[in-house]
Amino acid sequence: MTTVDLNVSPMGRVEGDLDVRVTIDDGVVSSAWTSAAMFRGLEIILRGKDPQAGLIVTPRICGICGGSHLYKAAYALDVAWHTELPPGATLVRNIAQACETLQSIPRGFYALFAIDLTHRRHAASPLYEEAVRRFTPFTGSSYGPGVVLSAAPVEIYAIFGGQWPHSSFMVPGGVIGAPTLADVTRATAILEHWRSEWLEKRWLGCSVDRWLANRSWADVLAWIYENESQHDSDCGFFLRYCLDVGLDRYGQGTGDYLASGTYFDPELYARPTIEGRGAALISRSGVYADGAYHPFDQARVREDVTHSYYRGSAAHHPFEGETDPIDPERGREAGKYSWAKSPRYDVPDLGVRPLEAGPLARRVAAAAPDAAAHQDHDPLFGDILATIGPSVMVRVLARMHEAARTYRWVRGWLDQLDLHAPFHVPAPELADGRGFGATEAARGSLADWIVLERGRIANYQVITPTAWNIGPRDGDGTPGPIEAALVGTPVADPSDPVELGHVARSFDSCLVCTVHAFDGRTGRELSRFTLGESA
């Protein structure tokens, strides 16, 4: 048996600092360790500050999903302060966050993920030349329009929130402004332009309605070959290419998923509470483990720091959470290896599990039975998982599928806006309280837990989708979701392991990886390798 250790530092195009180390046995990854390599201490900065400081600070945790941070930070305060939310404010919050996600879908696909499809590893594919023609950075025929048009949905965000990224216009009790007629008509026009110019013309090659008629994997396969336009669309091409180069055959992950859900029905969440949250959601929450559905309950979340650069090895619920950093060099002596904590979920009857967050997790939740009339019910990915199982391809397809579903929601919410109704109700600024706010950023479950005491923040804990996915091993030694998904990945050439990039970037994590090889037995560096060489 040949054992090679690879250390990919930095792994690029993941928004942040990520190092990935893998052990490869006979050409297949047998173990993986993911390390977040940067710490800013924003939870520490929030202690003792103004109760509303999270509205300013948490969007700045992540430049690509700041609007999602703002959304859940506002809901955490709504819960803590027992606010009343007018329906118009709920709609504007939904529209804005969804537009951030519509930005992230093409930007993540073309700028971060699809570049690897031009890697020379795939040069034997009959579709390779076409992949290069479409997806080469800056000059690809699809890259340019995809990246440039990704800015359009956040123009809508700016109409309501002033700017994107980093507005703080969602405040307890509603939103800070009130839209005019021109705001809504302009927003609608920008959304329809983005739909026709990118979503339908470039990505789908068909109407949103035609794509959303697909209910099964068999439907999707038939859709590809239905006509030339769909066959040659970026979506049609992406699927054909994945099936040809085998991206449907690795990157499975654990098969257990978490969605905290997002977007509220404007009538059903006028008084935000933790208990009332699940039933008011449009994009549903849920936990799926060992093939069974469970309702999502924030009380079952823990953060384990056994392998993270924080003091101790306790696993706390976020209301009792601690952020007490230690010198990483000392941490490494104790077997710690990441700035990410390890979020875990106590699944009824199954115990503590790592759960994959993201679009695929949301699509699993959407396939669950018993959706209320206002809730998302979408059997497509239930069927895809049952038919072909999870993979790099399926994870990315779930993300892209959401472009069509989310577009339709945004249009519906714009049409529902009553411009003469209130958009804010002043909030009772309670000195003490606890709040929980959660959403789905483009890349998965995102939540805040806030504790207020005597008019200031006593504790503030954020769990990001990247922490759910990229987090290290827990106290039981159970790997995190990306660590698990990397296992079984075939690496054709350990000196150039693009396959690792495919898997890591299928999660679209918000982090930024050099490959160097170590002898599996002595740990001595043998040589340095290249990952992700340009075509």
Added chain:
Amino acid sequence: MSSVLWLQGGACGGNTMSFLNAAEPTVIDLISDFGLDLVWHPSLSPQEGAQARALLQDCAQGTRPVDILVFEGSVIRGPDGRGTFNEFAGRPMQDWLRDLTAQAQVVVALGDCAAWGGLPATEPNPTDSTGLQFHRRVPGGFLGSGFRSRSGLPVVNVPGCPAHPDWITQILVALATGRAADIELDDLHRPKTFFTSFTHTGCSRNQYFEYKQSTLSFGDGTRQGCLFYEFGCRGPMTHSPCNRILWNRQSSKTRAGMPCIGCTEPEFPFFDLAPGTVFRTQKVAGVIPREVPEGSGHATYLAQAAASRVAAPPWSKKDMFVV
């Protein structure tokens, strides 16, 4: 042809995301029309792992020239000055920076964190973050006030949280088209062309400010009034072109009803986000704004305000931004 190397330290990537929103020129135009040679960018470049490291090492040793080094994010010096809270490609980022800033022709600090330390440097500054050449308003920062890049310029600060895409693309185009000499810098090393005017300049609420008419509540309340008096708007004290060069080609925070939070100034986030300071005007004796527009004193401000209120026409007490 100008070569650009772009790195991220204690960053959220917001300046990169803002940059990707650029319209004239787009990021694609910058490469195709202005010949920008993007040596490496953490979110955009195909190279990673050893290949990226080799590129960085060549740049750090000067064997591959870097015309413009763009840095986004704070310089993280903790713990104990070793910088290991932010490791990148096998070394503390501050060690890479030390080497690369000595080689680059021009160094650009993009966003508040790189310019002044920004949000990560907020009390209690757990990571010992600082800016490239300033710590908040104090000259020095990571490189020291005497630092000059190879072209003879100090660090060019393009602040904002994030910076507007045009602020950075225009500076890149200016450098790429031989207009480096036209980039005049203010005392905080910001390009004067962008940071001489105020956020207030061009704000759609200026007529309400003129007659001292306050917005009284959020939501519908922002259909009228100025956000300076009650909601802590820093527009009159903040240097930025946010209401001259609109955001996402559409709007600005103040136009949308959100008070300016002063994010192009070194003190951001103001008052270290102490209780009672978020979206709230700080006042003397409960009524007089503690900070008045730049350059005016309390006495002249009060006299002018009294006259303005008397002169206020009826429309200044009504909604203007109506359905």
